[in-house]
Amino acid sequence: MRVMHAKQIHYTIGDRTLLDINELSIHQGDRIGLIGKNGEGKSLLLNYLLGLLDTKSLVSWNGRVGYFRQLNVEGDPSWDRLSGGEKTLRKLEQLFNASHDILLLDEPTNNLDWQRIDELENRLAHFQGAYVIVSHDRKMLDEVCTKIWELEDGNVTEYKGGFSDYEAAKALKVQHQQEEYEAYVKEKKRLTDRMHQKEQQAKVMNKPPSRMGNSEWQLYKGKASGKKQRVERVSKVIQDRIDRLEKVEKPFEWAEIKMDYTLVKPIHRKNIFIAKDLTMNINNQHLYTIDHIKLKTGSKTAIIGANGSGKTTLLHHLLYGNTELEITNQASIGHFDQTLEALPEDKTILEYVQENSALPQHVIRIILGRLRFFDTDVHKKISVLSGGERVKTALARLLTGTYNVLVIDEPTNHLDIEAITSLEGLIHDYPGTILFVTHDRRFIEETADHLWFLEDGSLTTYQGTLTDYYNDKQKPGHSDETLQRIMTLENKLTELISRISIPDSKIDTATLEKEYEETLHTLKELKKQ
Template identity: 40%
Template sequence: MLLLEANRLEKSYKGNLILRQTEPLQLFSEDRIGLVGMNGAGKSTFLKLLTGTEDADAGTVRHYGSFSVVSQFDDVEKEINAKSEGVWDLKGKTYETMSGGEKTRTQIAAALEQNPDILILDEPTSHLDIEGMDQLTKVLTHFKGAVLFVSHDRVFLDMVCTKIIELDQQTFTAYTGNYSEYLIQKKQKDERKQFEYEQYRKEKTRLENTAKEKASKAKSMKGKPARMSYSEAKLGKGKLQGAKRSLEKKSKVIEKRIEMLDKKEKPVDLQKVEFNIQRFSVIHGKQALSVKELSVGFDQRQLFRKLSFSIKPGMKIVLTGKNGTGKSTLLQEIYRGNEKIIKSKQLKVGYFHQHLELLNPAKTILENVMENSLYDETWVRTILARMLFKREDVFKKVEVLSGGEKMKTALAKIFLSDYNLLLLDEPTNYLDLFTREALEDVLMAYPGTFILATHDRRLIEKTATHILELQPPKAIWFEGNYNEFKSSGVKQEKDETAQEEEILKLKLEMTELISQLSICTNESEKVKLDHRYEEVLSELRKLKS
């Protein structure tokens, strides 16, 4: 059933064209469409035009069903019922004290309670941990209506999407299938562009050489041949001039053919990232740092107790765990120093976090990155190009950059400075899909050691050699990549522990409900308590079965 259609939408801000819809959109029930594109391509703007939050300069939108919106920019408190609180693990939470992930879950729950025909979601995965994204995946997979959303999480796009729409330079291109299938189709399209460019270049070169040859031949016909007298040359002058004009005409015809060729632009070929090991500060020793029985907690909550692990030079460690388990806190402790953390004397620590204190707003992108760089300007600009800063972009002042551009600049500065241990706290926030893929390449090529806190599963899968999973008040150290960790007995043990904790939590809630029911005199309140008691009882039976 058709639920929404949009045609020829356009939007400009201050005279600058932001969006031009070049392909019509029809949204049917059970469609799962992901919008992808670089930062600033107009994805969020397109969703606003579809929902009427902003007016289009041109084009039409028609709705044939109800819709609910989840927006990354919406910070208004949402009211949800007790069932939603239980499903989304929000019971007893107040909006003022909620984390970013909890606020996102509240928005999703409120949108679903409206029972809409269409769900429109702008960056719903931004603040969710891996378990939150898995839960949202299941909800969207079983949702009866249509889903249109923007997300930069590639695993999420793979698991949910039936179609991808790419926004690129104000053009729309639709691809059937999920994100991985989109990449395959896009690669085939790029290969075709490369082939067409090569054919165009060969034909243009052939015609140019032919035109030059004929022009050169015509030019050489000005004088008489050496063996010919002037009187003989004079007699044949008419024939000579005729032949010359014929050659010149043919040269002009060929030049016209060159102008009429269907011009093909050369596809961009990104240079492979290879760090110069000779310039890199190597750690000569078995350990870069070691943590011995570190305990950290605050607000009467223990994040980790007697945490111990050792990091060898070259290790790529990824910190995993739910929101609020202490990943950022651990990175801060390593950076600031702690008597329980022993560092190699050769260790040089670079710390990336969301506050971007690394950058001087008054300086350009290139000036900021070159400040402490081990590399020359040519190589720095190569890395910046991989982070999608092209040509003159590198001369922009940091103060005029978007959030995503500042993130990319800070990351480039960290990678190219004189550090051999990087602490990276959620580096993918605000980064589009293409920059995330570029970040993967840089991390995989990086010769030093890093400790990375992220919820981006594809990034974890591609880069980790070791996993440190935080489960307050304990932690699990695993030698191996993320896929090995997921399939290991350690993962199974973690799941069983989490299930036992959930059963205990439900039992405590049931005890509290029984206590409240025994003293409650208000009939309507009693009905609510009784309803919740039945829900808890049902959840307990499912977990125990």
């Protein structure tokens, strides 16, 4: 049964057409993910379908519709005391308790941690009606969607399946375009070569053969002229065929563009820093106590934890706190804060990015290009940029700066899926060390090779990717409790090695070595289980 039907969806602002869709339908049980670049009009489309725009629309609904706006809590002062995550949870709770038949959800995962996103996925899985969800969380789109609507250039293209199915379909589309492009180039070259051959043949006919005398040439000239005209007609026919060839554009592949730069100042030590005895209390509330932690040189390390666990606080503690931090003097640290310090409004993107960089301009332009700042885009003033564009500008400055260690807090906020995917590639190519916080699970899967789990006031580490971590959790005999013990023991081993390797007359080295052997034995036994 069709629960929504819209025809002749058209919306313009000035001379720009934002929506131009012939027909759109939602059926009972549809689980639709609406995706598209920032500024394409995803929220605009939802508002159009709901009749919230100042325009006449041909939309019919069959059922009660619930709408989750991006933190729309106007008129309720009690919401002012809540955090972003708490506001989102309260709004979603109200929505699910209202017995709607259709839900339109605009970025419902903003400000939610993994646990809350899992809970939302579970509620959507058990929802009996239909829904359309706008989200940049690719993992959630895989879990809860059976259709993807891609909004691009004002049109919606529908793909069956979740986000991974959409990616596969898009990749196949690019492959077909590449094949068509290669066939087009091959046929155009064949015809062009043939035409040039005929043109050369016609030119030769203007000259007498070397062994032909002048009187003979005068007699032969008329016949030669006829032949030349026939050759020229063939050349024109070939040219017409070239002109009628349907042009196929070469698909653009980001894999062809690499960072291709080395660090201004490489680090030759094994670890960027080693920190000990970190304790943080805020407003008489204990956040965490960390006995020992180290950041491995060259690693891409993600800090994972629930909202309020202290991830951002830990970053600031390490960067600016009065901690007993042993940091290499070779480290040059760049910091991206999710609050985004004021950017210079009068500078262009390119001016702002390159003033902090030792890289040549063509490399900077490549990196800006990978973040989707093309051609004249780089000359835009920062004052006219959107929130997402400002984030990308700040990240570009960081990635091209004279740093060898990057500390990044929530880099994916305000970015669309295309920009997030581009940032993943840039971080993968970056030759230095990165420590970052994000709620984007897919982003962590694609970029991190070390994990720090900040839970229940303590920190445990894991050397490997998020996929490796989940695979280890699923191994027979390794329960969550056992895996936690393994991670704790591995951290303890690291700490013991560090203490043994640094001579100190106050430390009983024999006792430490004995403790190391006992810990190692316990760890091996646990891993055998």
